[in-house]
Amino acid sequence: MQNEVRIHPAAMLFPEMPKNELEALVEDIRENGVRTRLQFIGETWDDAQLLDGRNRLKALQEVGLAYREYSDLIPAADIADPIDHVLSLNLHRRHLTESQRGMVAANVATLKVGANQHSSIELPSTQAAAERLNVSVATVKRARKVKEKAVPEITAAVESGEVTVGAAAGVAELPVDEQSKLAAEGPKAIRAKAASLRRETKVEAAPVEQAVEVRGLLFDPTQFDEGMRDPDVVRDSSKEKETADNSIAKLMSDAESLQKQLERTMNAIDTFYGIEARPTPRSVVSHFHRAHKDLTTARDALRHMKRQWESGLKGQS
Structure with a gap:
């Protein structure tokens, strides 16, 4: 079962697949097997942690296959920086918008001390996370605001690419019940409300x-x-x-x-x-x-x- 599998914090930097995509992955594994093997880090299976393949793990469990048969156990010494390792794998295979990358960068920047297990490398700063994900520091700050203040449904809308991190940050200061209502009405309502709030802001400036x-x-x-x-x-x-x-x-x-x-x-x-x-x-x-x-x-x-x-x-x- 999945709750018996230990998950490395770096494996949770990227959001899980939406339900429809996970269902498609399950069917693909049923028909074609596992195309990309899962990666675990550790010296033995007893202390191993899943580093890459959280969605594939779910799909394998849904199909009823033993995940270890489709996984590689990699010694910690072979992966100098688990966080950078996960970023490299996923940024290569996923096509993410700037807002989605901003959310991942915010996840990186807010990792708890000790999250980069099996490595002596320090956790990335906000600036370093922004550079690694190729986004601005301002985008990361907006993403952090979304993580901290937006209701889960709005956060999920950014992670799925339906709403920009800017629009989500714009409505994140609203009361929770108003945010929930917007989320229930859908991405278009969130974007419209964010645009309305922007228009209400008086701007005066100079170079x-x-x-x-x-x-x-x-x-x-x-x-x-x-x-x-x-x-x-x-x-x-x-x-x-x-x-x-x-x-x-x-x-x-x-x-x-x-x-x-x-x-x-x-x-x-x-x-x-x-x-x-x-x-x-x-x-x-x-x-x-x-x-x-x-x-x-x-x-x-x-x-x-x-x-x-x-x-x-x-x-x-």
Whole structure:
């Protein structure tokens, strides 16, 4: 029986076959036998763990065949990294979408300590899992969100390729009963709800390079601040100094505000519009242009203020 078979954690990185595909595999084994042998890792059958062939194991049990006759027992020393071994076998034979690979990468990144048994190699990080599965870190993070917050039916829809990980992540914050209702209505309902939630998100942003330049204030803000307050270089007029202080403080505050706005926007873009090359809506483009103009104005004002102040410092020397 299957519960007598020990399963290696790496063997569970990929989802099990849907019922209809498993039934087809059972019939194929009845007619043609096992085309690809199962793999167990261990020194003896008593301590062996199934490393590859979870679906074939189920099919063999359904047919009533003894699985050991169709399995290879591989010594642990012959498989340096069980996790990478399983990934190599399955990525080669399966045709997975980006979302499905993202879910597998999330499974890899969330393996418990000790899961890579029979190996001294450390578990992969999120970055390493993303690179191994050829997906972005953002996709892995969305997949982890689905694993942690989505109802099982929605998770299964992503694993089967019926729903993208982005759409599933978009509805994963909804109450459980609402998620269950969407799952019952089918993949189309899940996708429609995710699209509706995206449209409700207000996006305002500007190019990253512009924000970085403004955020840096075009010079070392510490040195600038200290220069303003150096009694040897500041004009005697306390009113003039106060005016300059207030003007630059306001510009610094505006720049900080714009940077926070950018950070919020980029998070929104990453969550809702950067998913699997989804096209950016026209409204987002207009927000980019508007924020770009605001940042350019702030940048130019800072440059002007810097030039004025440097000119004043030279006049004092």
